[in-house]
Amino acid sequence: MRTVLGLVGAGLLLLESGGLAKPVPATAIPTYTATRSTKTRVDFETELKPIFQSKCMPCHFSGGKVYDRLPFDTPATIRKLGTKLFTRIKDEHDRKLIEDFLTQTP
Ligand code: HEC
Numbered sequence: 001m002r003t004v005l006g007l008v009g010a011g012l013l014l015l016e017s018g019g020l021a022k023p024v025p026a027t028a029i030p031t032y033t034a035t036r037s038t039k040t041r042v043d044f045e046t047e048l049k050p051i052f053q054s055k056c057m058p059c060h061f062s063g064g065k066v067y068d069r070l071p072f073d074t075p076a077t078i079r080k081l082g083t084k085l086f087t088r089i090k091d092e093h094d095r096k097l098i099e100d101f102l103t104q105t106p
Pocket of ligand 1: 052055056057058059060065066070081084085087088
């Protein structure tokens with residue numbers, strides 16, 4: 001707990017000591033945090049599927065050789081494999097999306 005508070009404190013200090021060009025209104029900070037942690041939901045069809053479609057075709061899609069066992073157009077496959085996917089998905093932004101998807105309620 002002390003560490004967390006320390007980090008938050010350091011972050012605020014950084015902001016106050018001119019880390020940003022323009023002063024940020026105090027109210028803007030909590031709003032931003034709330035948006036990041038609660039509003040962002042990863043949508044399988046529009047956000048995750050395109051990643052796999054662009055990288056894991058044709059094998060994990062209809063007609064591919066592992067489509068029967070591991071279809072990547074199904075959220076259940078992604079949930080089942082979880083971080084095993086990271087053996088093939090190295091992009092940090094892609095990984096973050098997958099991680100967020102795995103931790104959100106179905
Ligand atoms: C050239 C065809 C091909 C492509 C492209 C491909 N895979 Fe696969 N993948 C396979 C096959 C075949 C298996 C089954 C291997 C086995 O278990 O026998 C497999 C299995 C897997 C597994 C399961 C491994 C385990 O330990 O259970 C994961 C995870 C996986 N693939 C991820 C990916 C991801 C992510 C991509 C895209 C970035 C991808 N694959 C692209 C052919 C492919």
